[in-house]
Amino acid sequence: MTRPALRICAWLAAIVPAVFFASWSFGTAPGPQQTQVQRGEYLARAGDCISCHTAQGGAPYAGGYRLNTPFGYMLASNITPDPDTGIGRWSLDDFYRAMHHGLNKDGQDMYPAMPYDFYSKVTREDVAAIFAYLLTVEPVRNEVDANHMDFPFNLRSTMAVWRELHFKEGALQPDPARPPSWNRGAYLVEGLGHCSGCHSPRNVIGGIEKSKTLTGAVVDGWFAPDLTTDIATGLGSWTVDEIAAYLKTGVAKGRTAAFGPMAEVVQNSLSYLTDSDVRAMAEYLKAIPPDSALRSGRPMPSPARARGAALYMGYCSGCHQATGAGIAGVFSPLAGNAAAIAPDPGNILQAMLLGIPAQFNHGAMPAFAAQLNDQQIADIANYVRSSWGNTAPPNAAAATVARLRVPAR
Numbered sequence: 485m486t487r488p489a490l491r492i493c494a495w496l497a498a499i500v501p502a503v504f505f506a507s508w509s510f511g512t513a514p515g516p517q518q519t520q521v522q523r524g525e526y527l528a529r530a531g532d533c534i535s536c537h538t539a540q541g542g543a544p545y546a547g548g549y550r551l552n553t554p555f556g557y558m559l560a561s562n563i564t565p566d567p568d569t570g571i572g573r574w575s576l577d578d579f580y581r582a583m584h585h586g587l588n589k590d591g592q593d594m595y596p597a598m599p600y601d602f603y604s605k606v607t608r609e610d611v612a613a614i615f616a617y618l619l620t621v622e623p624v625r626n627e628v629d630a631n632h633m634d635f636p637f638n639l640r641s642t643m644a645v646w647r648e649l650h651f652k653e654g655a656l657q658p659d660p661a662r663p664p665s666w667n668r669g670a671y672l673v674e675g676l677g678h679c680s681g682c683h684s685p686r687n688v689i690g691g692i693e694k695s696k697t698l699t700g701a702v703v704d705g706w707f708a709p710d711l712t713t714d715i716a717t718g719l720g721s722w723t724v725d726e727i728a729a730y731l732k733t734g735v736a737k738g739r740t741a742a743f744g745p746m747a748e749v750v751q752n753s754l755s756y757l758t759d760s761d762v763r764a765m766a767e768y769l770k771a772i773p774p775d776s777a778l779r780s781g782r783p784m785p786s787p788a789r790a791r792g793a794a795l796y797m798g799y800c801s802g803c804h805q806a807t808g809a810g811i812a813g814v815f816s817p818l819a820g821n822a823a824a825i826a827p828d829p830g831n832i833l834q835a836m837l838l839g840i841p842a843q844f845n846h847g848a849m850p851a852f853a854a855q856l857n858d859q860q861i862a863d864i865a866n867y868v869r870s871s872w873g874n875t876a877p878p879n880a881a882a883a884t885v886a887r888l889r890v891p892a893r
């Protein structure tokens with residue numbers, strides 16, 4: 485039996501449960517009255533096919549977009565329905581095999597530059613809808629030679645090694661213990677959204693270590709941040725609403741706005757998704773344990789420390805920075821700062837309660853006495869006192885803050 489044939493048998497075995505689960509667990513956004521083609525268009529947006537399969541200034545889906553790798557480059561294929569240079573002569577089975585299995589029409593290994601390791605999780609029903617949609621786009625005659633990899637990687641057969649090591653085909657198993665919205669989010673983030681393609685670090689042979697999934701990675705000179713709930717480096721201090729708003733609009737008010745590759749992901753893909761789908765994705769991300777806890781076996785921060793970190797991120801990091809490093813000449817660092825590491829926490833508590841007027845050529849720090857309660861102020865102080873190399877005892881108590889407040893009124 486040839487290798488492709490073997491794979492098809494495995495695929496047949498895998499698809500039966502996938503179709504069964506798909507019907508009840510992942511939902512079919514965004515509404516039953518839609519035609520298959522409309523659903524396919526929506527799903528193609530969720531998969532952001534257009535970003536890779538459209539060259540700068542080229543016709544949609546006509547291919548030619550260049551993807552650089554350390555071992556040469558790829559040009560994304562023409563996936564318009566042109567019969568000679570596109571997918572016009574493909575059957576649904578051919579298309580499903582490419583998406584699910586990473587094999588092209590000739591049965592050869594595809595390069596993982598096409599994120600089939602994520603699309604493999606997409607249900608057959610959804611793949612069929614995407615195919616139906618692609619057959620309706622304007623056919624464009626554009627011969628694309630995809631493979632410009634360096635020897636020996638220009639031989640498609642070398643991808644078999646990558647495949648054996650890193651590719652696990654198959655549908656995502658829904659978790660019946662979780663609500664449908666979480667399962668929908670998992671399906672979109674881990675499948676069509678292929679968020680891990682940028683946000684997970686890869687080892688030297690291009691595989692994602694499971695323990696590091698979504699903990700942040702460098703892509704093409706940009707850093708795609710940690711999306712776990714790590715309080716300092718990830719989305720731990722973001723609310724589900726903030727994450728959902730960011731995905732849909734590119735802006736998380738008061739925090740950040742997408743500006744690099746993520747801006748393109750929002751523009752071409754996420755901004756087209758329904759509110760309930762982006763919310764489901766946010767809900768799923770908010771349930772990913774932080775890197776520090778489950779993954780490296782380091783102890784979880786105490787609840788008080790986690791609270792302090794979240795408050796610090798919300799109220800202080802805008803000026804003093806998430807790393808406590810401040811901004812030279814504008815905001816003092818809090819790492820190693822005397823006000824932060826003195827044996828007595830009085831100074832940092834006073835600074836928060838009273839604020840600091842603009843003086844000595846620096847700007848003002850607002851007072852937080854009205855916005856934060858005694859416990860919150862104590863939690864922030866203790867977090868600052870024991871972070872970024874600061875080793876002062878976390879001895880600020882709510883009662884201390886209450887005592888200081890009296891003259892502050």
Ligand code: HEC
Nearest residue numbers: 531532533536558559560561582588594595597598599630
């Ligand atoms: C990150 C970039 C990227 C994204 C996103 C992407 N593709 Fe691809 N795709 C590629 C590359 C590169 C190839 C060529 C792979 C090869 O020849 O080994 C390819 C090849 C293909 C092929 C095979 C075409 C052929 O002639 O062999 C199909 C079909 C395909 N993609 C469909 C899709 C669909 C549908 C989506 C969205 C759900 C999508 N792609 C999203 C990069 C991408």
Ligand code: HEC
Nearest residue numbers: 677678679682706707708709740742743744745746747749
């Ligand atoms: C093409 C690479 C790429 C893909 C795919 C991608 N991201 Fe990003 N993402 C980035 C980069 C780079 C940044 C940071 C800079 C920027 O705005 O581009 C970012 C930023 C973010 C942020 C803001 C984090 C912070 O702390 O500021 C969130 C949230 C996010 N991405 C979620 C997602 C989700 C969810 C997906 C999947 C649907 C996804 N990203 C897919 C590259 C990517």
Ligand code: HEC
Nearest residue numbers: 799800803814815816821823832835836840846847848849
């Ligand atoms: C709007 C910007 C801003 C915010 C927000 C802010 N600070 Fe400040 N902070 C300042 C400025 C300005 C100073 C005074 C001079 C300087 O740091 O350069 C200062 C000074 C301090 C000092 C005295 C250290 C020193 O050497 O000057 C401490 C301690 C401090 N801030 C802690 C905090 C904490 C804790 C929070 C969060 C509750 C916070 N700050 C929020 C701007 C800010």
